[in-house]
Amino acid sequence: MRIEVALPVIIPLFFGALALAFWQWRGVQRVVGVVGGLSLTAAGVWLLVAVWKDGVLAMHMGGWQAPFGIVLAADLLSATMVLLTGVMGLIVALYSLVSMTRDHERFGYHPLLQLLLAGVAGAFLTGDIFNLYVWIEVLLVASFALLILGGERAQMEGAIKYVTLNLVSSLILLAAVGLTYGLFGTLNMAELAAYMGEAENTGLVTVVGVLFMVAFAIKAAAFPLFFWLPASYHTPPVAISAIFAALLTKVGVYALIRFFTLMFTEAPEVTQNILLWGSGFTMLVGVLGAAAQFEFRRILAFHSVSQIGYIIMGLALHTPLALAGSLLFILHHSIVKTNLFLISGISYFARGTHELKDLGGLYRTHPGLSVLFLISALSLAGLPPLSGFLVKLMLVRAGLEVEAYWIVAIALITGLLTFYSMVKIWAEAFWKADPRGEQAPANGPAWPGRGGLWLLYAPVAALAALAVLMGVAAEPFLQLAMAAGEQMLDVDAYVEAILGDDAR
Template sequence: MSWLLLSPMLIPFLGASVAFLAWNRPRFGQVVGVVSAVLLLITSVALLLDVHANGIRVVQAANWEAPFGISFVADHLSAIMVVLTAIIGLATIVYSLFDINRERTYYGYYPLLLTLLFGVNGAFLTGDLFNLYVWFEVLLLASFVLMSLGGTRPQLDGTLKYVFINLLASALLLVAIGLTYGMTGTLNMADLAVKLPLVENSGLVTAVATMFLIAFGIKAGIFPLFAWLPASYHTPPVAVSAIFAGLLTKVGVYTLIRAFTLLFTQDVGYTHQLLLWAAGLTMLTGVLGAAAQFEIRRILSWHIISQIGYMIMGLALYTPLALVGAVFYITHHIIVKANLFFVGGIIKRLTGSFELEETGGLYKASPLLAVLFLIPAFSLAGFPPLSGFWPKYILFRAGLEVESYLIVAVALITGILTTFSMTKIWAQAFWKGTPEGAARPVRGSRFRELRALYLPVMFLAGITIVIGVYAQPFLELAQASAAELLDSRAYVESVLGEGAYDPVLALTGSELGVAP
């Protein structure tokens, strides 16, 4: 059974090493990439089903007892994230078959992409704080190279900012981890959940919690720590942008959720209030930034930021319903956001430009692409019955329930402005006639030639529709993960064994998380 839990890490890593071994056969690398991605999707879905049926699964790597060794834990949230990673991984690898040129393939594009998936999955599954740092390094190193691969001037410019700010965040994370170890003598997350409430100097715990918030916040791109994201995400090839946009900031969001539900819930009034402010400002600044942009990839990059705000809002409200909304939002967002980048790439292929001014006439020339854009775009804006509607609805209700009217108002405004941005792309690239200075005339969808680009888009658009129309199973999964997040007893006991949670119970006298 332990092998199923570890397979989301082992499969991409095996794939990466095989592809790396055959570095001088780029075609072979492509095959290995696709095969690993398919296997990854199958095993991660199996893992999710297993977790849903049998509860939290745990593996103690190398058979070292927790809390001394490294535990890998799959609860609902982790398993959902792993499945999403696999979906985006598969879509990206298929998209890359056409989008990534020979030179980049030759310099190890596919092994690096698999290494990235390896790091992302590791970060989702690890149950150890220091090990989490290591997974962050794995995925960052892969992403550094992916972002700069090809070495065009804007790429290097973007990469430099990206590398610098992320290394800064990693250093801060490491310091925070060191302080945590100093306070508690352990880094196993389940063990920390038991020992952090027992630390006498609670002010220090809150200070360390704030450090984690900043470190993870930089990686998630929350206000005011997001400047690196719009400066770098539009520079690499579309396939790379898409997987970064879909997955990487969401690793930050995942770690924020993990840290502020399992570990740092001692001073919810302070930490989660801080998160709530960050969430509101993230939404607003992100969407306003997008409104000022006229390049498709830049608009989409700014929208990542505003969407992160919704997820953080769910975490910050810290009620069962709000967490359901946050998890559901992540599910919907990862798929939609990557898909919009893919569509943007096809727009560039057809019209020759990412600039809205130079594009046009796509509605007439390619109704297929128009539909494929409308699905994720309206889903992002939250139109029913697409996938974006449900999580937004849940979050609004959660906000109204605890009478946080301000954040709900901000979220509503953000939603309206998101619609504005999406209609901007729609009106400019699709409805408008072909402009004077167009790079090249649009000749149909060119489906036959670009099928490697269209297929992932259709795949993801299909998932968006399924989540929207048939939301019940996804809602159930989100509810199950929210329940696990709010009551860490199951998590702690499945890692450390029966009775390990008792010290916390004795201290708080209650089994449930307390809402602010």
Template sequence: MRLEVALPVIIPLFFGALTLILWRWRLAQRVTTVAGTGLMLLSALWLLAATWQDGILVMHMGNWQAPFGIVLVSDLLGAIMVVLAGISGFATAVYSLTSMSRRHEAFGYYPLLHLLLAGVNGAFLTGDIFNLYVWFEVMLVASFALLILGGERAQMEGAIKYVTLNLVSSAMLLSAIGLLYGLTGTLNMADIADKLSYAEDPGIITVIAMLFLVSFGIKAGAFPFFFWLPASYHTPQVAVSALFAALLTKVGVYALFRVFTLMFTQDVDYTHEILLWVAAATMLTGVLGAAAQYEFRRILSFHIISQIGYMIMGLALFTPLAIVGGVFYIMHHIIVKANLFLVSGLVYRLKGTYELKELGGMYRSHPMLAILFLIPALSLAGIPPLSGFFAKFILIRAGVEAEAWWIVGVALLVGLLTLYSMIKIWAEVFWKAQPEEYADRPAHGSAGSGVLYLTIGGMAALTVFIGLGAEPVYRIADAAAHQLLNPSLYIDAVLGER
């Protein structure tokens, strides 16, 4: 019985209930939210340390032994994801102290934030495929409500697309789980993996694998299922946008990594070949979509899609180095992408708009912010010595070693186009002079933006740290990839030695 496996789920659930009780007291809600997300981050770090030391940790819920009960499993990938969720949750909570208006806070922002984090952490830690579906739904319901917080027209329109496509994805996931249960008679992921390795009919397994691919592909925003993402991510409050950008699609990516390394490895030539094409198309469409946009958050939204392509590329190549690259990429991406959204929020606060054409002159007026934008932006494009360089370098090295030349070519081209997009934002927002007709737009001004600078600076420091201290981060990613590529470690940890 390892308590630390359950803590990252229990803590946000507890604080979600607590902030509900404190509904009327805004200050108390804020304090408990920062404390709660901070505690969650600490428990996540504890979990990562424990997983690093003792190997895969398993907690049998209610002491029902696997495969009959529901298990929570923390392998290194899961623990890393929980830590990243903790970091982005904590950063969002601190950032919200200034950025959330009283009107939005009054409609239950804080309880929803905790509920979302509980759903995300539950999805990362569960070892039961139906439980994964349930955590997905917990996360989705919270995200629906966060998305429409404020109730503006754009939010309603975005939410309809977001809700519809995510419900379609959930129905597909449920169907796939049903078929898998019919085939194996179990829901425990380790047990399913074990049973599938003896299965006689690989055809039907591949069909189920494709159903999972479509379902998680929608949630991850992979090509050709990504349309809900750029239609909705730029509509909510910016702290919500940042949290979504950091976590929600990555839960889909995590689920893809989990099922396509643990369960569906019977026909790698076929399934992972499809994943590779999906990865290439996702990278290209995302970055080309971004090139056509002139709204700060929409550019960033399209870049989420192209970055998802890199992560799936790591999974699709399916060599040890490529999986390391994929895991490294997820770590780098969550921090950098959240930070870029937070920067866009600060720019909005200072200037009152997200439209690149109406912005300008920020380098002259706010040089500090310009530097803090450049760090994640160049990291996203893959400029050394920042985190994105090493993430891309590992992936491309893996592609070269696997002799998958065309995907290497696509990845390099997309890196170049990412740089183009980032330079576009830099030139439009920071470098050029602001057009005169937009100069006197109503905005909050710089009052109270210290907390925002602090959050953005902290995240930028993490980016630099991952870049300069790439060696220890690489070692963690390497160990995580080792566990992913040896499913027997996971299966033995959950089911016990047989």
């Protein structure tokens, strides 16, 4: 019985319920939100340390042995993702102390955020595919409510597309779970991995695998299933956009990695090929879509699509180095993209608009913000010595090692176009003269006071520091990712850790 495996699920659920209990007390809810984020981060650190020391951990709910009971399982991949969830939850909870309006908080922002974190952590930790569906629904319901918080027209329109496509994806997932149960008579991931080679009807297994792939590719916003993301991510309050960009598509990508390294590995000529082509198109189409945009947050939303392509590329290449690159890319992208969304929020506070043509002169009035933006933007584009350079180098090298030259070429072209997009934002929002003229006030009417400003800048600065740290002091990150990559490909060890010694 390892309690640290269950804690990352229990903690946000507990703090979510606590925040609900203090529905009328806004101040208490804010404290609960921050403490919840802190506790989840601490639990994530504990879990990661435990997994690093003892290998794959499992917790059998209610003492029922897997595969009969529900099992929570944590390997290095899961534990790292959980830690990421905690850090992002904390950062966004801090940032929203200032950026969220009273009305948003009154309609339950803080409990919903905790519920979202619980769903995400549950999805990362579960060792059972039906439970994965349940946790994904938990986080979806929370994200639905967060997306329409405020109830503006654009949010309604975005939410209809978001809700519909995500429900369709969930139902495809549910259908695939049903078919899997019909084929194998089990839903436990480890047991499925053990039985996968014994299936009589391999064609049907591949079809079910592709069904799972479609379901998770919608959630991950991969080509050609990403259209809900650019339609919805720029509509909610910016802290919500930021936590969505950090975590939601990552759940889809995590599930893809889990399914296609652990379970559906019998027909690589089908699944890996689809993933490889899909990743190439995702990278290119996403970055080209971003190049056509002139709204700060829409550019960032399209870049989320393109960066997902890199992560799937690592999965498709399927070597330890490539998988390690994927994991680090997830960390890098969460950190950097969340930071860019948070910065777009601060620039909105300063100017009252997200349109690039109406922005301008931020470098003159807000030099600190400009430096923080530059760090994040250049990291996203992959310039050394920042985090983006490290992860792109890993993926490119993995691609060259297996001689997949065309995907490497696409990845490098995408990097160049990403740089173009980021320079566009820099030139339009920060560098050019303020279109309102020289005498315009530096800040919008809702600019927070000194204390509030500190709370807006501290999370942004922390994330920028993390992005630099990942690039400059890469060694520990690299070690963790390489160990996780090796572990992902060692299916037998995972199966044995979950099912016990009597498994094959």
